[in-house]
Amino acid sequence: MINRILLYAVLSVCAAIMLTPMIWLLAAAFKGNEDLFSYLFFSPRPTLHNFHKLFESIPFMRYMVNSFFVSGIVVMLQLFFSSLGGFALAKYEFRGKKYVMLLMLITMLIPGQVLMAPLYELLFKLRLLDTYTGLVSPWAVSVFGMFLFSQSMKQIPQSLLEAGRLDGLSEFGIFWNLVLPVCRPMIGAFCLISFMGSWNNFLWPQIVLNSQEMYTLPVGLSQLTGLLSNEYGALMAGTLLAVLPVGVLFFLLQREFISGLTAGAVKG
Amino acid sequence: MSKRISRWHIFRHTSAPYLFIAPFIIMFAIFYLYPLIKSLILAFYITVGPKSKIFVGFDNFRFMFHDPDFYRAVRNTVLYALGSVFVQLPVSLGLAILLNRSKYPGRNFFRFSFFSPYMFGSVFVAVLFGVLFVPHFGLVNKLVAFFYSVDIKWLSNPKLVLPALILTALWLYAGLNMIYFLAALQSVPKELYEAARVDGANALHQFLHVTWPGIKPVAVFVIMMSTIGSFQLFELAWVMLDSSPGPDNAGLTIIMYLYQSGFVSGDLGYASAIGWVLTCGLGIISFFQMKVTGALSK
Numbered sequence: 146m147i148n149r150i151l152l153y154a155v156l157s158v159c160a161a162i163m164l165t166p167m168i169w170l171l172a173a174a175f176k177g178n179e180d181l182f183s184y185l186f187f188s189p190r191p192t193l194h195n196f197h198k199l200f201e202s203i204p205f206m207r208y209m210v211n212s213f214f215v216s217g218i219v220v221m222l223q224l225f226f227s228s229l230g231g232f233a234l235a236k237y238e239f240r241g242k243k244y245v246m247l248l249m250l251i252t253m254l255i256p257g258q259v260l261m262a263p264l265y266e267l268l269f270k271l272r273l274l275d276t277y278t279g280l281v282s283p284w285a286v287s288v289f290g291m292f293l294f295s296q297s298m299k300q301i302p303q304s305l306l307e308a309g310r311l312d313g314l315s316e317f318g319i320f321w322n323l324v325l326p327v328c329r330p331m332i333g334a335f336c337l338i339s340f341m342g343s344w345n346n347f348l349w350p351q352i353v354l355n356s357q358e359m360y361t362l363p364v365g366l367s368q369l370t371g372l373l374s375n376e377y378g379a380l381m382a383g384t385l386l387a388v389l390p391v392g393v394l395f396f397l398l399q400r401e402f403i404s405g406l407t408a409g410a411v412k413g
Numbered sequence: 414m415s416k417r418i419s420r421w422h423i424f425r426h427t428s429a430p431y432l433f434i435a436p437f438i439i440m441f442a443i444f445y446l447y448p449l450i451k452s453l454i455l456a457f458y459i460t461v462g463p464k465s466k467i468f469v470g471f472d473n474f475r476f477m478f479h480d481p482d483f484y485r486a487v488r489n490t491v492l493y494a495l496g497s498v499f500v501q502l503p504v505s506l507g508l509a510i511l512l513n514r515s516k517y518p519g520r521n522f523f524r525f526s527f528f529s530p531y532m533f534g535s536v537f538v539a540v541l542f543g544v545l546f547v548p549h550f551g552l553v554n555k556l557v558a559f560f561y562s563v564d565i566k567w568l569s570n571p572k573l574v575l576p577a578l579i580l581t582a583l584w585l586y587a588g589l590n591m592i593y594f595l596a597a598l599q600s601v602p603k604e605l606y607e608a609a610r611v612d613g614a615n616a617l618h619q620f621l622h623v624t625w626p627g628i629k630p631v632a633v634f635v636i637m638m639s640t641i642g643s644f645q646l647f648e649l650a651w652v653m654l655d656s657s658p659g660p661d662n663a664g665l666t667i668i669m670y671l672y673q674s675g676f677v678s679g680d681l682g683y684a685s686a687i688g689w690v691l692t693c694g695l696g697i698i699s700f701f702q703m704k705v706t707g708a709l710s711k
Binding site: 156163169230366370 | 422425426427429430431433434436437438440441444445447448449451452455460463464508511512514517519522523525526527528529530532533534535536537539540541542543544545547550551552555584587588589592593596641644645647648651652655656668671672675676681682684685688689691692695696699
């Protein structure tokens with residue numbers, strides 16, 4: 146009994162520490178300037194002033210649309226390339242397979258920033274700097290995604306594939322009509338992980354984009370810290386709106402998300 | 414006729430994997446392998462933006478190892494990484510162990526609340542914590558004031574920049590690593606604990622002889638991944654310190670050093686050299702981590 150009380154006490158303190166910044170953010174977004182620091186959390190006079198100020202200062206909604214567009218494209222590209230590649234690795238024997246696996250392992254140990262300079266030079270030569278194509282194409286393939294799909298597709302029974310072949314399906318038909326539907330939970334998990342990665346990506350858009358109207362949310366919002374250094378309220382309103390889409394997805398797909406994250410680590 | 418069809422089938426079957434993996438490999442070659450090799454070449458050049466470059470041999474590396482800013486960046490990054498591994502991971506493991514006990518009401522709520530900070534991207538966390546760490550008015554200092562009446566200047570005191578970053582990272586990543594540990598703990602067979610209890614093993618013995626061997630592969634993975642991740646610290650520090658390396662370069666990290674030389678000063682060659690020094694350093698560290706934990710012997 147005492148054990149149990151102790152357990153709940155420790156857990157509650159930890160949960161409070163984790164949740165407090167989020168609750169403060171929610172409260173701060175609706176507090177006026179004069180209330181921001183005078184009330185610890187919620188003020189009795191909620192206001193939308195911060196949001197007005199935010200929309201006046203930067204084209205916030207434009208950034209949000211940009212972010213949705215860029216992240217959506219990245220998710221679709223990664224899903225296509227990774228699931229197809231993962232299927233090949235999981236269900237076929239072919240020459241060079243070992244090397245592909247080895248290559249994938251090595252990339253996990255190489256920090257991606259080593260590629261930034263040469264990628265910048267490459268995009269310059271291809272005249273893709275300051276374009277969405279340039280922003281998206283280096284992220285079109287995800288080694289993590291291919292690994293995830295190959296792990297989950299290994300569990301699909303070979304008999305399902307054989308049945309498809311007997312029915313006269315082409316190999317791609319088997320992938321499209323039989324394998325993908327079975328992998329639906331993993332697809333959901335992967336989409337969320339990949340969407341979050343792209344939504345929160347900062348360094349690459351910061352390097353590639355020059356035109357302000359093309360900025361994604363992290364880049365746009367980080368500019369705001371300098372622009373409105375004393376308007377903390379507007380800054381908090383922007384942060385709240387920026388994390389909201391991912392937060393909603395996250396809340397709805399929590400279980401799939403966790404299973405996706407751990408699939409690679411625990412089984413592999 | 415039927416023979417020809419079956420041969421066609423066999424051909425389709427054997428060519429399929431190559432066709433399926435080709436799009437991935439082609440994109441990977443253009444946007445990963447080519448830049449990777451290119452960066453190895455660029456590391457021996459000085460460039461002015463992407464347009465002109467001069468071959469300088471090992472000068473980039475020579476300059477780097479004589480630049481006090483580089484040592485500052487390495488020192489900060491290493492301290493931050495140590496903070497992540499030795500503060501964050503024990504907390505994550507502790508939380509996971511608490512959650513792994515038999516089912517009790519509210520368990521899912523706790524799991525969700527520990528994990529939920531991870532939905533914030535690091536830029537947004539940086540903006541939020543930049544405000545939470547404001548001197549005097551900020552929430553952190555107000556909470557500190559309950560216990561101690563001091564006003565801590567977190568982000569303008571060079572000595573406190575790294576602790577502030579480590580605390581922020583603790584909040585952001587503790588739950589993520591907890592998820593990995595929790596998954597590993599759940600894969601340890603319950604019967605082993607029963608057996609240990611019958612043998613009279615106390616909690617510490619159970620942890621050392623049952624839990625730790627069971628979760629070790631995942632623990633090694635988590636330690637390696639958080640080390641690699643910590644060495645890539647950039648936007649959390651950069652945005653929290655108002656797009657700067659902080660007071661007295663207290664928040665200068667290796668990637669920040671790379672970003673500034675490559676994309677503020679425009680020397681892509683030097684940036685590549687930094688990238689390779691980081692890669693080699695991480696390679697050595699990962700190797701030692703595997704060696705010490707015995708992950709290589711299996």
